[in-house]
Amino acid sequence: MAMRVVTVVGARPQFIKMAPVSREFERVGGDEIIIHTGQHYDYEMDEVFFEQLKIREPDYYLGVGSGSHGYQTGEMLKRIEEVLMREKPDLVLVYGDTNSTLAGALAAVKLHIKVAHVEAGLRSFDKRMPEEVNRVLTDHVSDYLFAPTETAVKNLYNEGIRKGVYLTGDVMYDALLYNIKIARKNSKILKELGLKPKEYLLATVHRAENTDNKENLKSIIEAFVESGELIVFPVHPRTRKYLEAYGLMDKIKTAENVMLIPPVGYLDMLVLEENARKILTDSGGVQKEAYFLKVPCITLRERTEWVETIEDGWNVLVGANKEKILKAIKEFEPNGEIYTYKFGDGDASEKIVKILVS
Numbered sequence: 377m378a379m380r381v382v383t384v385v386g387a388r389p390q391f392i393k394m395a396p397v398s399r400e401f402e403r404v405g406g407d408e409i410i411i412h413t414g415q416h417y418d419y420e421m422d423e424v425f426f427e428q429l430k431i432r433e434p435d436y437y438l439g440v441g442s443g444s445h446g447y448q449t450g451e452m453l454k455r456i457e458e459v460l461m462r463e464k465p466d467l468v469l470v471y472g473d474t475n476s477t478l479a480g481a482l483a484a485v486k487l488h489i490k491v492a493h494v495e496a497g498l499r500s501f502d503k504r505m506p507e508e509v510n511r512v513l514t515d516h517v518s519d520y521l522f523a524p525t526e527t528a529v530k531n532l533y534n535e536g537i538r539k540g541v542y543l544t545g546d547v548m549y550d551a552l553l554y555n556i557k558i559a560r561k562n563s564k565i566l567k568e569l570g571l572k573p574k575e576y577l578l579a580t581v582h583r584a585e586n587t588d589n590k591e592n593l594k595s596i597i598e599a600f601v602e603s604g605e606l607i608v609f610p611v612h613p614r615t616r617k618y619l620e621a622y623g624l625m626d627k628i629k630t631a632e633n634v635m636l637i638p639p640v641g642y643l644d645m646l647v648l649e650e651n652a653r654k655i656l657t658d659s660g661g662v663q664k665e666a667y668f669l670k671v672p673c674i675t676l677r678e679r680t681e682w683v684e685t686i687e688d689g690w691n692v693l694v695g696a697n698k699e700k701i702l703k704a705i706k707e708f709e710p711n712g713e714i715y716t717y718k719f720g721d722g723d724a725s726e727k728i729v730k731i732l733v734s
């Protein structure tokens with residue numbers, strides 16, 4: 377009998393990560409039930425990815441929504457547990473490092489259901505980041521750990537996790553390879569925004585260490601404005617909220633060089649990334665996509681779990697330091713010859729599903 381898998385997702389990057397894996401499950405006739413926790417719920421943070429990536433409707437929508445870490449994770453835990461008790465799966469599949477990831481893993485392990493973690497072993501070694509806590513805890517209760525990179529395998533090894541670890545490559549690379557051609561053909565975003573290839577920078581900011589700290593967010597916004605460069609900035613709802621709360625919205629709206637837009641769908645995002653001269657971001661996924669697309673990346677964080685992109689010189693860490701951001705916008709250039717890491721062969725999803733169904 378086919379293994380019964382429950383997939384738990386809830387946030388934007390998880391919809392992107394699950395898409396190639398669920399497609400593969402379907403292809404091999406696997407038995408997959410999808411739970412959406414409701415962590416992200418705005419159309420442009422949620423549904424647009426189901427539409428564009430052709431992910432089928434979730435079987436369960438838990439509608440947890442926003443709240444403090446304890447509230448959000450706790451509500452998810454309760455509601456996921458109810459579904460797991462009803463569905464009795466053989467395995468729960470979780471992705472990445474959000475509260476939805478941790479809640480899914482915890483709910484499963486307490487019911488003695490096996491846990492598989494896609495994107496296992498990533499570490500920033502900074503436990504003040506909520507993502508780090510979610511990753512470490514999830515890895516330590518997982519039975520199958522699908523690591524995207526050798527570094528991730530080593531990190532797990534160093535924490536004593538040696539069984540159940542598989543180096544598969546990165547499912548986000550699979551997603552990008554599958555969608556980039558579709559994006560190039562169908563996206564009209566450059567025309568809509570009046571942009572020319574390589575004549576703008578692309579920025580995203582949403583991590584707690586930048587948004588929940590007025591000084592950091594102010595410093596980043598001032599760097600954007602003072603750079604004088606045309607910066608396209610799709611704004612995460614969390615960031616919008618804090619820009620308003622800190623009284624920074626006017627500064628950015630009146631700046632002629634910063635183009636504030638709502639979050640964009642995946643296909644538009646790929647096109648915006650590929651055609652940007654440089655990318656400024658604190659996102660994990662966007663750092664990798666910049667590397668895949670060979671676009672120089674300036675990371676608005678002190679640490680990153682995607683160390684390969686730094687080692688190869690395609691990415692530089694500048695934190696929220698205004699002077700460093702401005703310097704990198706002006707001067708940072710990768711040595712384009714070096715491109716050591718592949719993050720897999722674009723078949724990570726296939727490998728993962730093969731392991732799970734065998």
Ligand code: UD1
Pocket residue numbers: 387388389415416417418421442443473474475476506507582584613614615617
């Ligand atoms: C979450 C993840 C983060 C990931 C990010 C991807 C955790 C702890 N953090 O951060 O690791 O990088 O998703 O985007 O899980 N909001 C809306 N509409 C939405 C979703 C959120 O308005 O559809 C607003 C709410 O005000 C909410 C805030 O954004 O309070 C933050 O949302 P939340 O899901 O708590 O965390 P993210 O910052 O999205």
Ligand code: UDP
Pocket residue numbers: 388389392580610611638639640641642643645646658659660661662665
């Ligand atoms: N993304 C998107 N539209 C946006 C911003 C990001 O489609 O407006 C995509 C991006 O291409 C990447 C993923 O969302 O695939 C990254 O998610 P996010 O930055 O929200 O979270 P993180 O990776 O930091 O956890």
